[in-house]
Amino acid sequence: MIPEIRKAVPLDVPAITEIYNEAILTTTATFDIKPKTVASQRNWFKDHGKRNPVLVAVVDGKVVGWVSLSEYSARCAYADTVELSLYIKEVFRNQGVGKRLMTAVLAEGQKAGLHSVISRIAGGNDISIHLHKQFGFQDVGMMKEVGNKFGKLLDVYIMQKMF
Numbered sequence: 562m563i564p565e566i567r568k569a570v571p572l573d574v575p576a577i578t579e580i581y582n583e584a585i586l587t588t589t590a591t592f593d594i595k596p597k598t599v600a601s602q603r604n605w606f607k608d609h610g611k612r613n614p615v616l617v618a619v620v621d622g623k624v625v626g627w628v629s630l631s632e633y634s635a636r637c638a639y640a641d642t643v644e645l646s647l648y649i650k651e652v653f654r655n656q657g658v659g660k661r662l663m664t665a666v667l668a669e670g671q672k673a674g675l676h677s678v679i680s681r682i683a684g685g686n687d688i689s690i691h692l693h694k695q696f697g698f699q700d701v702g703m704m705k706e707v708g709n710k711f712g713k714l715l716d717v718y719i720m721q722k723m724f
């Protein structure tokens with residue numbers, strides 16, 4: 562299975578929302594707890610300008626994963642720093658989709674002149690940490706027990722890639 566990787570368009574927002582909501586409800590990868598509405602994700606999508614790509618992976622015409630480089634902070638001096646999010650529909654995980662999206666979004670970020678990409682990864686998400694290391698992300702540090710989801714206290718690892 563080789564997914565097509567392309568820039569997301571507004572029509573993709575319902576599928577992006579569905580994939581994110583699956584992760585909200587079944588994983589500790591995101592610290593959101595309540596599912597998002599398509600309307601709120603449309604606003605999220607609109608906030609992604611030229612230097613904040615959102616890409617999707619498509620298999621047989623269906624979106625099976627997405628990645629974004631979102632604004633890290635509205636404070637202007639952070640303008641060249643972004644935060645990465647990456648979510649693959651559960652049945653399509655462990656088939657190379659994450660790697661393809663990561664490759665593509667980092668190329669876009671570099672082309673856009675960004676300087677630094679931050680990922681916040683929940684403790685226990687060893688697959689995500691492994692994937693980030695493969696792409697040259699380095700450990701910044703760990704925030705202890707800053708999350709509480711499904712009755713479990715969760716650490717957050719911060720990883721960073723520089724262009």
Ligand SMILES: CC(C)(COP(=O)(O)OP(=O)(O)OC[C@H]1O[C@@H](n2cnc3c(N)ncnc32)[C@H](O)[C@@H]1OP(=O)(O)O)[C@@H](O)C(=O)NCCC(=O)NCCS
Pocket residue numbers: 584588590591647648649650653654655656657658659660661680681682683686688689691692
């Ligand atoms: C983490 C995630 C994005 C990885 O994407 P993916 O498409 O499943 O990963 P890939 O198939 O591209 O594999 C990437 C690497 O992880 C490994 N991997 C993936 N799933 C694995 C699994 N279930 N068990 C062991 N290793 C696994 C792959 O073998 C590969 O490593 P390799 O190149 O050394 O073989 C995806 O699993 C996901 O969406 N998880 C839930 C949400 C999440 O955790 N997002 C990240 C938030 S920081």
